[in-house]
Amino acid sequence: xSDITYLPGKEPHEKEHRLIFRNVDRxxxxxxxxxxxxxxxxxMAMKALKMKPQEVIDEVKASGLRGRGGAGFxxxxxxxxxPPNNTKPVYLxxxxxxxxxGTFKDRYIAHQDPHQLIEGMVISAYAVxxxxxxxxxxxxxxxxxxxxxxxxxxxxxxxxxxxxxQGSGFDLEIYVHRGAAAYICGEETGxxxxxxxxxxxxxxxxxYFPAAIGLYMAPTIVNNVESLCHVVHIxxxxxxxxxxxxxxxxxxxxxxxxxxxxxxGTVAVPITFQELLYDMCGGPKDxxxxxxxxxxxxxxxxxxxxETFQIGRGDDAEEMTFWQLPLDFDTLxxxxxxxxxxxxxxxxxxxxxxxxxxxxxxxYAHESCGQxxxxxxxxxxxxxxxxxxxDGKATPTDVQVLEDIAYxxxxxxxxxxxEASAWPVEAMIDKFRDELVGETSDDNDxxxxxxxxxxxxxxxxxx
Amino acid sequence: MRSLFGILALVCSSCSxxxxxxxEAGRPIEDAKVIPMSRSFNxxxxxxxxxxxxxxHQDLPTIDYLQISKAGYRNHPLxxxxxxxxxxxxxxx
Ligand SMILES: Cc1cc2nc3c(=O)[nH]c(=O)nc-3n(C[C@H](O)[C@H](O)[C@H](O)COP(=O)(O)O)c2cc1C
Ligand code: SF4
Numbered sequence: 001x002s003d004i005t006y007l008p009g010k011e012p013h014e015k016e017h018r019l020i021f022r023n024v025d026r027x028x029x030x031x032x033x034x035x036x037x038x039x040x041x042x043x044m045a046m047k048a049l050k051m052k053p054q055e056v057i058d059e060v061k062a063s064g065l066r067g068r069g070g071a072g073f074x075x076x077x078x079x080x081x082x083p084p085n086n087t088k089p090v091y092l093x094x095x096x097x098x099x100x101x102g103t104f105k106d107r108y109i110a111h112q113d114p115h116q117l118i119e120g121m122v123i124s125a126y127a128v129x130x131x132x133x134x135x136x137x138x139x140x141x142x143x144x145x146x147x148x149x150x151x152x153x154x155x156x157x158x159x160x161x162x163x164x165x166q167g168s169g170f171d172l173e174i175y176v177h178r179g180a181a182a183y184i185c186g187e188e189t190g191x192x193x194x195x196x197x198x199x200x201x202x203x204x205x206x207x208y209f210p211a212a213i214g215l216y217m218a219p220t221i222v223n224n225v226e227s228l229c230h231v232v233h234i235x236x237x238x239x240x241x242x243x244x245x246x247x248x249x250x251x252x253x254x255x256x257x258x259x260x261x262x263x264x265g266t267v268a269v270p271i272t273f274q275e276l277l278y279d280m281c282g283g284p285k286d287x288x289x290x291x292x293x294x295x296x297x298x299x300x301x302x303x304x305x306x307e308t309f310q311i312g313r314g315d316d317a318e319e320m321t322f323w324q325l326p327l328d329f330d331t332l333x334x335x336x337x338x339x340x341x342x343x344x345x346x347x348x349x350x351x352x353x354x355x356x357x358x359x360x361x362x363x364y365a366h367e368s369c370g371q372x373x374x375x376x377x378x379x380x381x382x383x384x385x386x387x388x389x390x391d392g393k394a395t396p397t398d399v400q401v402l403e404d405i406a407y408x409x410x411x412x413x414x415x416x417x418x419e420a421s422a423w424p425v426e427a428m429i430d431k432f433r434d435e436l437v438g439e440t441s442d443d444n445d446x447x448x449x450x451x452x453x454x455x456x457x458x459x460x461x462x463x
Numbered sequence: 464m465r466s467l468f469g470i471l472a473l474v475c476s477s478c479s480x481x482x483x484x485x486x487e488a489g490r491p492i493e494d495a496k497v498i499p500m501s502r503s504f505n506x507x508x509x510x511x512x513x514x515x516x517x518x519x520h521q522d523l524p525t526i527d528y529l530q531i532s533k534a535g536y537r538n539h540p541l542x543x544x545x546x547x548x549x550x551x552x553x554x555x556x
Contacts, residue, residue, distance in 0.1 A: 350505055351505070352502070391541075392530075392540055393540070438538065441541075443537070
């Protein structure tokens, strides 16, 4: 890595361990296959094609790789869910919808290192027995879609895609599919519906677990861009070595992107918030203090920077300050939040939380697909109540109303969007209730204009 | 000379309080907390003086509201900062 140089101002921090982002912002690097091949590109695909598919799956299982799309589901285990007696075609889908607010990691790969993704897809498709794969890319990434299409054409020309890849007997076609410009198209079953040309209404699980009943009702593996790229490095390093980059249950590196202070990188887990926000990002601006962090995209629960947490259970329980928390899947879950999509949103003491809350509720109200009532109605009500709080027109009861609505959505919907919209609201109220209530007043009149007009009319009518 | 008076008047008006906080009887409330706010930011809180006054200048990003509070009084609705100055705010018990 030492012989690699980066563009001025884009050099990695000494604590960064660049695995997936090795070639991002690298001097002299371009997304062409010639550049990729010059550094051993596609060698791991060739290695995989000489192995048995089950051996590839076993290596990924041994690596402990957990999906980087949000839920952190173990990738090798997911691949093993394809029914053993399956007679239908198997599909692989790369989820490049990347629409979680605060997250913009996959885009860098698509723009600057598309062959890393294609190589990961060749290996993964071979492992799961797919001969057709799709890259579902969000509509708002038009340039990335063109780059990926060019890269696929190059890979095909060089014999790394298409029929009988490098004489292995394995065939694979990859198609780029432009998304429908909606957040819900990132939810895997909504994505599948969209890919089938329909409105992206998520499917109910069970029975529609994609690995069993997915695209065209056939077994389908949906993986995030970053997850698929990790597969290349797992084959190169071996699962056992890969684990050592992190911890057994939180293996490998993890890409984090930041808003407020800016850094892109693959941070070897478990780096702590102190290391990340102060050592690597340089801390807050002079005279300011950090107030709160949303650790894994807008759907994850907000954490206060002055909190302490009880991590672990029984005798193993350990008290940790926010700053001591490592950014891994398990610790963040134990702290009541999640590592999610890796988009870290940082807020300092000047940030008005009612505005943050309002910003988030607007997003979810706009993006709800509308299929189920608690989410469709609840997200809109949450937006309306948080509008009132932000405008200074709410009463203290409104904060309670907002919290009640959120808990009415949580766990009562077809897809996880319901939780994604409710959790940030629940956590924001839990952590910043005083600040929110402080912006309300009993003297505010929350009646609508229609209600006031109706009451005036009724009082003017003789009894 | 006239322009000098003009400048002096401008300087004096720019240092006199722009917000007064009083109780229902019109008595000034000292040490009331005043937080200037834009839609997305909070400025550091200020406190009223013995005359219930505090100087808040318009700033960037634009200040839209003031949040005014004092222990023992009810929360006041957010005050629109774009009203003609000085703004008088009545806190109720
Ligand atoms: C509302 C919603 C939006 C999602 N958006 C994305 C997305 O943009 N990209 C992504 O990779 N996963 C997204 N997911 C997660 C996917 O459903 C799926 O779990 C993931 O693509 C699986 O990949 P992984 O196992 O590699 O993490 C979303 C989930 C939900 C509920
Ligand atoms: S939870 Fe929301 S986004 Fe998901 S299916 Fe229901 S309405 Fe659609």
